[in-house]
Amino acid sequence: xxxxxxxxxxxxxxxxxxxxxxxxxxxxxxxxxxxxxxxxxxxxxxxxxxxxxxxxxxxxxxxxxxxxxxxxxxxxxxxxxxxxxxxxxxxxxxxxxxxxxxxxxxxxxxxxxxxxxxxxxxxxxxxxxxxxxxxxxxxxxxxxxxxxxxxxxxxxxxxxxxxxxxxxxxxxxxxxxxxxxxxxxxxxxxxxxxxxxxxxxxxxx
Amino acid sequence: xxxxxxxxxxxxxxxxxxxxxxxxxxxxxxxxxxxxxxxxxxxxxxxxxxxxxxxxxxxxxxxxxxxxxxxxxxxxxxxxxxxxxxxxxxxxxxxxxxxxxxxxxxxxxxxxxxxxxxxxxxxxxxxxxxxxxxxxxxxxxxxxxxxxxxxxxxxxxxxxxxxxxxxxxxxxxxxxxxxxxxxxxxxxxxxxxxxxxxxxxxxxx
Numbered sequence: 529x530x531x532x533x534x535x536x537x538x539x540x541x542x543x544x545x546x547x548x549x550x551x552x553x554x555x556x557x558x559x560x561x562x563x564x565x566x567x568x569x570x571x572x573x574x575x576x577x578x579x580x581x582x583x584x585x586x587x588x589x590x591x592x593x594x595x596x597x598x599x600x601x602x603x604x605x606x607x608x609x610x611x612x613x614x615x616x617x618x619x620x621x622x623x624x625x626x627x628x629x630x631x632x633x634x635x636x637x638x639x640x641x642x643x644x645x646x647x648x649x650x651x652x653x654x655x656x657x658x659x660x661x662x663x664x665x666x667x668x669x670x671x672x673x674x675x676x677x678x679x680x681x682x683x684x685x686x687x688x689x690x691x692x693x694x695x696x697x698x699x700x701x702x703x704x705x706x707x708x709x710x711x712x713x714x715x716x717x718x719x720x721x722x723x724x725x726x727x728x729x730x731x732x733x
Numbered sequence: 734x735x736x737x738x739x740x741x742x743x744x745x746x747x748x749x750x751x752x753x754x755x756x757x758x759x760x761x762x763x764x765x766x767x768x769x770x771x772x773x774x775x776x777x778x779x780x781x782x783x784x785x786x787x788x789x790x791x792x793x794x795x796x797x798x799x800x801x802x803x804x805x806x807x808x809x810x811x812x813x814x815x816x817x818x819x820x821x822x823x824x825x826x827x828x829x830x831x832x833x834x835x836x837x838x839x840x841x842x843x844x845x846x847x848x849x850x851x852x853x854x855x856x857x858x859x860x861x862x863x864x865x866x867x868x869x870x871x872x873x874x875x876x877x878x879x880x881x882x883x884x885x886x887x888x889x890x891x892x893x894x895x896x897x898x899x900x901x902x903x904x905x906x907x908x909x910x911x912x913x914x915x916x917x918x919x920x921x922x923x924x925x926x927x928x929x930x931x932x933x934x935x936x937x938x
Contacts, residue, residue: 653916687934695931698924702907707916711858719903726900729892730935 548586551576552600555593564594564646591656598651599658601637601644606665608633613669619677620731624724626669631703631720635713638706648706663697666704670696674731683731692731699723753791756781757805760798769799769851796861803856804863806842806849811870813838818874824882825936829929831874836908836925840918843911853911868902871909875901879936888936897936904928 554576559567569590573580587593612629616622638645651659670693677683700723702708703716712719759781764772774795778785792798817834821827843850856864875898882888905928907913908921917924 684934687930691927691930695927698928699904699931702913705916708907708913711910711912722896722900723903725892725896726904726932726935729889730931732937 544586548596551578551583551586552593552596556597559594559597559647560644564650594647594650595656595658597644598647598656599661601648602658602662605630605633605637606662609666609669619673619680619682620728622676623673623728624721626673627700627703627720627724627727628717630666630700631709631716634704634706634709635716638709639713645706645710649710652705652707666700667693667697670700677731681733684733695730696727699727749791753801756783756788756791757798757801761802764799764802764852765849769855799852799855800861800863802849803852803861804866806853807863807867810835810838810842811867814871814874824878824885824887825933827881828878828933829926831878832905832908832925832929832932833922835871835905836914836921839909839911839914840921843914844918850911850915854915857910857912871905872898872902875905882936886938889938900935901932904932 551572555567555572558572558575562571567590569583570580572590572593573583576583609626609629612625612632613622616625638648648659650656671689674683674689674692674696678685678689702712703720703723709716756777760772760777763777763780767776772795774788775785777795777798778788781788792801814831814834817830817837818827821830843853853864855861876894879888879894879897879901883890883894907917908925908928914921
């Protein structure tokens with residue numbers, strides 16, 4: 529997965545790779561305590577005991593570090609969604625499980641760790657590359673389920689498939705985007721069930 | 734319409750009524766310039782040239798003033814929605830127009846006047862009485878359309894009607910609640926059309 533927009537220095541061996549990981553890990557820890565927006569690369573450098581110039585050797589900007597943390601988080605959500613769907617007997621059931629897993633994993637990763645909310649909120653409002661890629665992945669998962677359901681005769685085939693996918697994505701968005709989910713947290717699980725049913729009614733042949 | 738939770742002093746004639754209106758008008762103007770959250774009743778009193786005690790004769794709290802401004806705004810949105818639906822030939826068309834008018838009026842009143850966003854955001858996040866009443870009104874309008882469509886054979890009748898109404902309300906919420914709409918403004922009009930179509934597919938008999 530592409531982690532950020534800026535070109536990265538070529539990886540020259542395990543040692544540099546370890547330094548990158550070390551910076552990302554320390555940054556995630558530091559952001560969690562002091563917030564992503566408020567932290568500067570200088571703060572981070574002091575905390576880790578590296579020079580600012582040394583950190584800039586690995587990451588062109590603070591956002592580039594945030595992108596890696598964010599991409600790791602979104603990748604964990606995608607894994608949880610894929611695991612949640614395993615062994616679903618029908619496309620309808622796969623859809624229900626997908627929506628439920630999206631809400632559960634997003635609520636857990638963005639909000640139980642407030643640090644990730646802080647980064648995820650910046651990423652979502654500034655449309656970082658990692659969130660754009662994530663949206664594309666979610667739409668691909670929806671498309672896959674719709675195609676399966678259409679093939680099996682479970683879902684209607686009249687509506688243009690792009691419209692179906694976009695509409696479903698729009699219904700799910702308030703429960704997947706951290707900026708919206710923060711206002712929906714209390715009722716998110718119940719809402720995902722009610723909305724799954726509505727969506728499945730809209731897909732009936 | 735009940736404007737706020739606190740009991741109001743009995744209206745004793747047009748003169749006191751005019752003073753209330755004068756305070757509300759001046760407050761709306763003042764909040765627009767300096768923000769609702771940051772303004773105190775003392776600031777307001779100075780601006781209007783009344784004593785703080787005199788303002789408290791009419792409104793028990795700053796929120797009580799905000800409630801009137803908010804209730805007026807929500808009442809204007811409800812009027813716009815009702816006007817938008819006039820003469821719709823079918824329940825489906827009434828539904829489309831209702832969703833569209835909700836988004837257009839909310840976007841206009843909450844965001845073209847940033848002052849109202851400030852009050853509306855406090856009202857929505859603190860669940861003021863005016864916003865609770867507004868939600869009930871919106872659900873009543875949805876219920877009315879569903880009943881009409883079911884009677885006319887346009888909509889299915891198997892799903893419990895409360896579930897149908899709640900599900901539709903949940904789909905609309907991100908485009909009606911100012912806290913969510915602020916993140917959806919760019920695509921709100923297009924989203925309302927795509928989502929209306931999805932909802933109408935879910936209502937097909």
